[in-house]
Amino acid sequence: MCGIVGYAGHRKALPILLDSLKRLEYRGYDSAGVAIVDGSVQIAKDKGFIANLEAVVPDLTGSVGIAHTRWATHGPPSKENAHPFHDCTEKLALAHNGIIENFSDLRDELKARGHTFRSQTDTEVIVHLVEESYKGDLAAAVRAALARVVGTYAILAVHADEPDTVVAARNFSPLVVGLGAEENFIASDVPALLKHTDRVLYVMDREIVALTASSVTITDLEGRPVAREPQRISWTLEDAERGGFEHFMLKEIFEQPQAIHNTLLGRMTEVDANGFFREGFRSVKLVACGTSYHAALVGKYILEEVTRIPATVELASEYRYGPVPAELPLVILISQSGETADTLGAAREARGRGCKTLGITNVVGSSLTRETDRTMYTRAGLEIGVAATKTFTAQVVALYLVAIRMGLERATLPPEEANRLRDELRALPRHVQSVLNQADAIEEVARAYAGARDMFFLGRGINYPVAMEGALKMKEISYIHAEAYAGGELKHGPLALLTPETPAVAVAVRDRNFGKMMGNVGEVNARGSPILGIGTEGDKDLAKFVDHVLWVPKVPDVLYPVPVSVLLQLLAYHAALKRGCPIDKPRNLAKTVTVE
Amino acid sequence: MKAVVLAAGEGARMGPFTASEPKVMIPVGNKPILEYAVEALVENGIHDLVLVVGYRRERIQSHFEDGGRFGAHIEYAAQGKQLGTMHAVWEARAQLRGPFLVVNGSNLVDAQAVRDLLDAGEGPAVLIAESEAPEKYGVVSVSGQYVEKIVEKPRQPEGNLVNTGMYALDASALPVAESLINEGHYDLPSLVHALAAKARVRAVRTKGTWLDALYPWDLLKLNAHVLNEVGDLQSGTIEKDVTLRGKVTVGDGSRIRSGTYVLGPAVIGKGCEIGPNVVVYPSTSIGDNVKVQAFGVVSNSILMDDVILGPHSTLSNSVLASGVRVASNLMASSARADAQIEGEWHVVDPLGALVGEDTEIRDGVAIEPGSVVGARCRIGPLARVRGNVPSGTNVM
Numbered sequence: 004m005c006g007i008v009g010y011a012g013h014r015k016a017l018p019i020l021l022d023s024l025k026r027l028e029y030r031g032y033d034s035a036g037v038a039i040v041d042g043s044v045q046i047a048k049d050k051g052f053i054a055n056l057e058a059v060v061p062d063l064t065g066s067v068g069i070a071h072t073r074w075a076t077h078g079p080p081s082k083e084n085a086h087p088f089h090d091c092t093e094k095l096a097l098a099h100n101g102i103i104e105n106f107s108d109l110r111d112e113l114k115a116r117g118h119t120f121r122s123q124t125d126t127e128v129i130v131h132l133v134e135e136s137y138k139g140d141l142a143a144a145v146r147a148a149l150a151r152v153v154g155t156y157a158i159l160a161v162h163a164d165e166p167d168t169v170v171a172a173r174n175f176s177p178l179v180v181g182l183g184a185e186e187n188f189i190a191s192d193v194p195a196l197l198k199h200t201d202r203v204l205y206v207m208d209r210e211i212v213a214l215t216a217s218s219v220t221i222t223d224l225e226g227r228p229v230a231r232e233p234q235r236i237s238w239t240l241e242d243a244e245r246g247g248f249e250h251f252m253l254k255e256i257f258e259q260p261q262a263i264h265n266t267l268l269g270r271m272t273e274v275d276a277n278g279f280f281r282e283g284f285r286s287v288k289l290v291a292c293g294t295s296y297h298a299a300l301v302g303k304y305i306l307e308e309v310t311r312i313p314a315t316v317e318l319a320s321e322y323r324y325g326p327v328p329a330e331l332p333l334v335i336l337i338s339q340s341g342e343t344a345d346t347l348g349a350a351r352e353a354r355g356r357g358c359k360t361l362g363i364t365n366v367v368g369s370s371l372t373r374e375t376d377r378t379m380y381t382r383a384g385l386e387i388g389v390a391a392t393k394t395f396t397a398q399v400v401a402l403y404l405v406a407i408r409m410g411l412e413r414a415t416l417p418p419e420e421a422n423r424l425r426d427e428l429r430a431l432p433r434h435v436q437s438v439l440n441q442a443d444a445i446e447e448v449a450r451a452y453a454g455a456r457d458m459f460f461l462g463r464g465i466n467y468p469v470a471m472e473g474a475l476k477m478k479e480i481s482y483i484h485a486e487a488y489a490g491g492e493l494k495h496g497p498l499a500l501l502t503p504e505t506p507a508v509a510v511a512v513r514d515r516n517f518g519k520m521m522g523n524v525g526e527v528n529a530r531g532s533p534i535l536g537i538g539t540e541g542d543k544d545l546a547k548f549v550d551h552v553l554w555v556p557k558v559p560d561v562l563y564p565v566p567v568s569v570l571l572q573l574l575a576y577h578a579a580l581k582r583g584c585p586i587d588k589p590r591n592l593a594k595t596v597t598v599e
Numbered sequence: 600m601k602a603v604v605l606a607a608g609e610g611a612r613m614g615p616f617t618a619s620e621p622k623v624m625i626p627v628g629n630k631p632i633l634e635y636a637v638e639a640l641v642e643n644g645i646h647d648l649v650l651v652v653g654y655r656r657e658r659i660q661s662h663f664e665d666g667g668r669f670g671a672h673i674e675y676a677a678q679g680k681q682l683g684t685m686h687a688v689w690e691a692r693a694q695l696r697g698p699f700l701v702v703n704g705s706n707l708v709d710a711q712a713v714r715d716l717l718d719a720g721e722g723p724a725v726l727i728a729e730s731e732a733p734e735k736y737g738v739v740s741v742s743g744q745y746v747e748k749i750v751e752k753p754r755q756p757e758g759n760l761v762n763t764g765m766y767a768l769d770a771s772a773l774p775v776a777e778s779l780i781n782e783g784h785y786d787l788p789s790l791v792h793a794l795a796a797k798a799r800v801r802a803v804r805t806k807g808t809w810l811d812a813l814y815p816w817d818l819l820k821l822n823a824h825v826l827n828e829v830g831d832l833q834s835g836t837i838e839k840d841v842t843l844r845g846k847v848t849v850g851d852g853s854r855i856r857s858g859t860y861v862l863g864p865a866v867i868g869k870g871c872e873i874g875p876n877v878v879v880y881p882s883t884s885i886g887d888n889v890k891v892q893a894f895g896v897v898s899n900s901i902l903m904d905d906v907i908l909g910p911h912s913t914l915s916n917s918v919l920a921s922g923v924r925v926a927s928n929l930m931a932s933s934a935r936a937d938a939q940i941e942g943e944w945h946v947v948d949p950l951g952a953l954v955g956e957d958t959e960i961r962d963g964v965a966i967e968p969g970s971v972v973g974a975r976c977r978i979g980p981l982a983r984v985r986g987n988v989p990s991g992t993n994v995m
Contacts, residue, residue, distance in 0.1 A: 177670040192667045205646050234647070236672070246664035247652065247675030254664075257657040264904070268852055268870035268888060426924070429888055429905050433922035433957050436619050439657065 005100040006032065006072040007178075008195050009159045009169040012186025012216045016068035017060065023188070023195040024053055024070050032072035033080035033367040038087040038096035040166045041065030046096055048085035051369070066216075069159040069169060071098035078123030080367055087159075088127050090134035091118055094163040095141075097133060099126040100191055101155035101176040109151065128152070133160060141170045142213045146224060149174075149211075157191055171212040178206040180219055182233055187214045193236055194244070201236045244387070250586045252388035252480070256572050257439055260432040262393040263565070265382035266400045267428055279377055280409040283359050284333035287314040287409075290322045290349045291337040294391040294475060298398035299337050300468030301564045302406075305399075308465070308561050309406035309424070311415045319345035323352040334358045335405070339386065339394040341369025350374035363401050365394050379405060388587050390480050392572050395472065396435070396565050403428055403562075427559050431566075434556045438569045441553065445570060448535060448551045449577030452506050453481070459497065459507040459532075460487040460571075461523055463516040469564045470510055473571030480586050481579035490516070490523035501530035508574070509549065510567055513539035514560040524548050535574075537567055600717075601695065602645045605687045605764075606633055606704035607653030607678040614815045614940050615955025615990060616920055618974040621654045623704040624662065626903055627818055628825035629866050629884050631662060633704040634669070635825065640702065641670045642710040643717055649694045650704070651687040653678040683785025684764065685776050695770045701787065703764035707821050711807030716767050723772065723794050724801035725749075726765035728809045735813060736761035737788050739802055746800045749788040760802075762788065763809045767801075814940055815971070816947045818918055822901050823882040826864035841874070850887065868904070886921070900951065909962070917951030920974065926962040936969025939987050955990060 006027030010016045020037055035056045036048025047060035053072070071086035078084040086098035103109070106125035109132070114120065118131040132148035133141075141162045149156075149172055157176035161169055171178055171189050181188035181196035181203050188196050189212065193203060204219065206212055210229060213220045221229040248254035287306055289299035299316045306314040317325070319336070323345065334353035338346040341364035351374055353360050362375035365383050372378040381397035407424060410416025416424075452458065458477060462470030467489045474485035488497050490509075501507070507527045511520040521544070527534055528548060536549035539557050546552045553574075555566040579586050610622025617625070623633035633650075640648060648671050652659050656677065666673030676691040688701055700716060702708065716726045725746055727739045733756035740747040740757060749762055766787060775793050784790075794800050810821050831846045835853035845863025849855060853867055856874030861867075865879050868887035873879070877891050880898030885891065889902050892910040901918045902908065908919070909927035916933035919925075933951035937944055952966040955974030963981045966972065973990030982994050 177667070193672055194665075194667075205644060207644060236647075244665060246673070247650075247656070247660040254660070257661050261661060264888065426890075426907055429890075429907065430922050430924070430957065433619075433905060437957075440619055440655075442657075 005074050005191070006195065007069070007098055007100050007157055007159055007191040008071075009069040009161075009171060009189040009214065010186070011067045011167065011169045011214045012183065013066055014186065015064060016066050017063050019188075019199070020068055020070040021053060021057060021060075022198065023190060024072055026195045026198070027072060027190070027192060028053065032074050034073045034075075034082070034085035035071065036073075036085040036087055036098070037068060037070040038098070038161055039063040039065040039068035040161050040163060042163070042166075044089070044094060044096045044161055044163045046087055046089055048082060048087070050080055050082050050085065065166075067161060067167060067169060069096065069098050069161055071100075071159075075367065084122045084124050086124075086126060088122065088124075088130045090130050092134060095130065095134055095137065095160065097126070097130045097158060097160040099129060100157040101174070103128060103152055103154040103156070105153045125154075129156075129158065137162065139164065141165050141168060142211055142220075142222065143226070145170050145172055146211055146222075146226060149224065159189065167215045169214040171206065171214065173206045173210055174208050178212075180204040180206060180212060180214065182219065185216050187216065187219055189214055197236065202233045203236055204231050204233050249580075250388065250576075252390055252392060252576055252586050255386055255388050255393045256569065256576065258384065259393045259396050259569055260436045260439070262381075262383040262397050263400050263435060264432045265384070266397045267404070267431070268382070278412060279359075279361075280333070280412040284331065285312075286330065286332040287312055287335060288322070288332040288353075288358075289314060289316045289335045289337065290319050290346065290353070292319045292343055292345050294395050294472060295337040295339060295343075295346070295398060297468050297472040297475065298395055298402065299335070300471065301399050301465060302335070302337075302402040304465035304468070305402050305406045305561060306409070309403075309416055310410040310413060312409065312413065319343070319349040323349040327356055331356060331358045333361065335361045335363065336371060336375060337363045337398055338369075338371050339365045339381075339391055339398070341366045341371035343371075347371060347374055361405070363398060363405075365397065389589055390476055390572075390575075390586075396568055399564055399568070400428070400431065424559075424561075427562060431558075431562060434558055434562075434566045435569050437556050438566045439573075441570075442573055445553055445573040446577040448553060449574050450581050451551065452533070452535065452574075453483075453578040453581035455483055455504070455506050457500070457505045458483050458485040459501070459505060459527075460485060460510075461490050461493070461507060461520075461527070462487070462510040463490040463520050463523075464514065465561060465564055466510040466512065466514070466516075466567060469567050469571070470508070472568055473508060473510075473575070476572055476575035477578065479589050480575055481582055481584055482589075483578060483582075490520050493523055493526055498526060498530065501527060501532045503531040503533070506533040506535065508535045508537065508571070510537045510563075511545055511549075512537065512555060512563050512567065513542055513557065514563060521545075521548065537570060600645055600698055600700065601647045601649060602640050602700040602702055603649045603651060603688050603691045603695070604633070604636055604640075604702045604704045605651050605684055606659055607651050607656075607681050607687055608705065609654040609681070610705060612814055612941050613812070614953060614971050615973045616815055616818070616918070616953075617654075618920075618956055618990065619655065620658055621652075621656075622812070624655075624658050625812070625818060626886060627707070627822040627884065627901065628829060629868050629886055630825075632707055632812065632821065633659065633663075636702050636704050636706070636708050637663070637666075637669050637671060637673075639708050639710045639713045640700070643713045645700065645713070646671050648673045649676055649691045650674070651676050651678050651691050653681050684787040685790050686780060686785040688768075688787065689773070689776050689780060692770075692773050695773065698767065698769045701764075701766040701768060705812065706764060707808060707810040707812070707824065708763075708765065709808035712763070712765065712805045712809050713807075715805040715807055716765055716803055719767060719801050719803040722767075722798065722801060723769065723791070724767040724803050725791055726763045726805050726809075727760045727802050728763050728805050729759050730761040731759070733759045733761050736811075738762075741802045744801055744803075746791060746795055746802045748795075749791060751788065760804070763805070765809075766791070814938075814945065815918060815953045816916075816938065816945075816950050818901060819899060819916060822884050823899065826866065826882040826884065829864045829866050831863070835869075835871075838874075845881070880915075892927075903956075915951050916949050917953065919952075919954045920956040920958075922957040923954050923960070924958075925960045925964075926980075928963045929960055930965040932968065934968040936967075938969040938971060940971065952984075
């Protein structure tokens with residue numbers, strides 16, 4: 004989602020604009036830019052984070068300017084397509100949120116009149132329309148330009164000949180003015196303003212605003228003045244962003260049906276991967292760190308089950324410095340941020356070895372996309388809680404889609420099987436919702452286990468890495484020491500650690516491993532450890548052998564990781580809540596690990 | 600000005616459609632009912648909203664978040680027990696100063712209705728509208744332009760003007776509300792009576808939209824209403840030999856296959872696969888990620904997200920909740936029907952099938968008009984369904 008901010012005042016505009024942009028950062032973006040009136044109108048912009056922009060922007064001293072974060076719609080994320088844009092005279096700069104529907108007609112027309120287009124965006128047509136209409140009054144020129152435009156917009160513009168003024172216009176895309184003392188602000192959303200003022204004016208559709216340090220003038224599209232009363236904002240930033248949830252982590256756990264839905268959307272019929280998977284490798288290696296590594300471990304089972312192609316998994320930090328075998332696998336690199344240092348290093352290493360590479364990331368335009376041959380995006384939206392939740396399940400879902408495509412291209416998965424699996428995937432958001440609907444029951448169980456010092460998580464087959472992820476969540480946010488074991492490994496050592504003080508969580512869903520898993524449950528039971536069983540709805544046996552039981556809906560074996568993970572996330576969350584832990588910011592942990 | 604939007608109720612009378620969603624989140628025209636109220640308020644310059652949430656509050660919060668996407672700023676107040684509308688407003692008291700509006704989030708309201716209430720001027724007011732079924736609402740007796748009394752669900756209504764559940768109030772009424780709550784009164788009409796005893800409460804009539812969904816079949820009425828406003832923005836892939844007549848919106852990544860004929864108004868969400876050779880009649884809403892396979896005929900129906908309607912299925916005046924999966928050859932045609940909700944019988948003309956979320960329907964099933972199938976049922980091949988099927992039932 005795009006963000007837009009403007010400033011007219013007495014202070015240096017650049018740092019204020021960059022700081023305000025960061026307040027809108029949580030909505031996601033792929034490039035950023037700023038224009039400052041400093042004698043002439045100077046523009047600095049770049050692809051990627053606002054930090055990238057800060058690195059390239061010269062020290063501009065002007066006290067009037069506009070800035071923008073872009074989320075690509077027309078034209079890919081790039082420096083050229085980042086806002087703001089200059090007109091042909093380079094006296095005007097303009098930034099825009101929204102979509103211009105008649106841009107291709109307008110562009111042809113403007114090109115015919117000799118305008119040069121420097122980007123693939125729809126926005127640039129407005130820039131040249133304003134340029135043509137400009138006769139010494141920027142607000143009038145914007146008004147004249149907008150008469151030609153069909154679409155949605157929030158626009159900010161500055162002009163070298165009116166160095167004190169920012170002009171803004173709105174149709175559908177939000178815009179709000181912040182009133183300061185001898186300075187005024189404008190932004191697409193209130194959080195960008197809150198640091199500076201709590202007095203705001205909301206701009207309505209089809210209105211134009213001219214902003215200077217000492218005045219705010221609102222007019223309609225016919226140029227008639229509009230009176231507007233200021234309103235006072237009574238809320239804080241952090242509250243706003245959590246949208247009614249107690250923690251970002253909880254918000255993100257509950258966003259999973261939508262995140263999975265978005266990751267699946269529009270790709271169910273995407274069977275043509277242009278033959279990327281058809282040849283060039285005989286096995287697959289999945290490489291990642293942390294929670295993404297657990298997604299990779301689940302991915303190994305998914306790929307082998309769906310495509311029958313052998314798959315192995317390695318930690319990025321191990322892979323990049325490890326031995327170089329003779330065979331060249333397809334290397335799939337998974338990183339939520341696309342900026343994880345070890346994963347990027349591993350991607351370079353894989354390419355250096357001559358492997359085909361595929362990146363899976365949640366951030367459009369992140370470094371991983373440049374270090375791999377192909378990118379698959381998870382569309383989970385921005386994740387703020389340090390403990391990964393929705394990005395993990397979205398990664399697993401992306402791996403299902405990769406497996407289906409690979410299986411079809413390698414002809415190891417019959418098309419009717421692929422169709423059946425796609426139909427099952429379609430139901431996945433609903434299955435996750437049905438786990439979320441049991442949040443109260445999960446909370447009650449979590450409270451019962453929150454006092455433990457150590458915990459064990461057990462799973463078999465595809466649910467073994469799910470148990471590992473469950474243990475990681477428990478460790479990182481509740482600080483309970485938790486270990487995961489494959490069911491069959493218990494008797495090779497860990498049984499020695501089991502006591503009545505060490506609860507165990509057993510993933511005992513009705514898949515092909517159910518019988519074996521019940522054997523392990525018996526082993527744990529015999530040591531007197533309290534057991535929480537995660538079972539399949541309708542199972543009548545499990546409850547007899549465990550102390551607590553929580554249910555997930557019946558799904559095909561290969562899909563269990565998603566609903567079970569969601570259940571384990573809620574378990575960790577409520578255990579941490581009961582223990583009073585700082586859930587969104589656990590000690591010693593950072594969201595994106597950009598160091599090696 | 601702020602607005603308090605009441606969105607805490609479960610909506611038990613909505614049958615299987617509130618298994619996972621609160622009533623306000625049921626989609627019509629591919630948007631939750633509540634979103635229309637939020638838009639109507641924002642369009643009138645009311646950006647600061649307090650949503651009073653309760654049942655499945657996370658669904659509301661996940662959709663609306665901080666309101667930024669809707670041009671609003673949204674705060675949330677939790678109503679633990681859904682005792683009544685005044686109690687709900689009371690739960691939002693910490694966020695209320697000065698004048699504010701109260702809007703019932705499960706009603707479909709438009710910007711005109713909000714504007715009528717805003718234009719009424721200072722002091723408390725109740726928005727009233729004509730109703731065809733006044734006995735189901737609070738019937739408002741008006742003297743001049745003021746409220747005389749509100750009689751809840753009278754057997755013999757003295758007129759057809761009813762309380763829309765939209766109010767203009769002021770924080771100064773909160774102490775009155777508090778004392779009423781202490782006496783065991785929980786609904787806003789009792790506050791209106793108390794206020795009217797001291798000063799006058801305006802009765803403001805609206806010609807704007809105010810539609811209420813009391814029962815699941817009312818969703819079809821709301822859906823048809825909002826589809827009148829639908830645009831005709833088509834993205835995705837429209838194959839050769841597809842006919843789209845009237846206003847038809849098709850979302851990103853959807854594919855409409857050859858030979859499909861869509862008569863608007865209709866809205867088709869994102870990532871859908873429709874056809875080949877499917878016929879869609881007005882007024883139909885098809886959610887995201889929906890598959891309507893070959894030779895399907897769908898008319899005046901709502902298919903929520905992730906529905907799969909297998910080949911050769913006929914569906915009319917019906918609602919399929921999210922995740923319903925039909926193998927093939929479903930026959931859910933409509934007629935004048937007796938439908939039962941919460942033990943009460945209703946005659947609805949016409950009505951097809953109402954099917955709850957994640958129900959799986961195998962090949963060749965016939966559902967009789969007016970049947971209500973719960974959530975997560977399994978209906979076996981060639982079954983004939985009549986009447987009500989409770990959630991989780993296996994029908995052989």
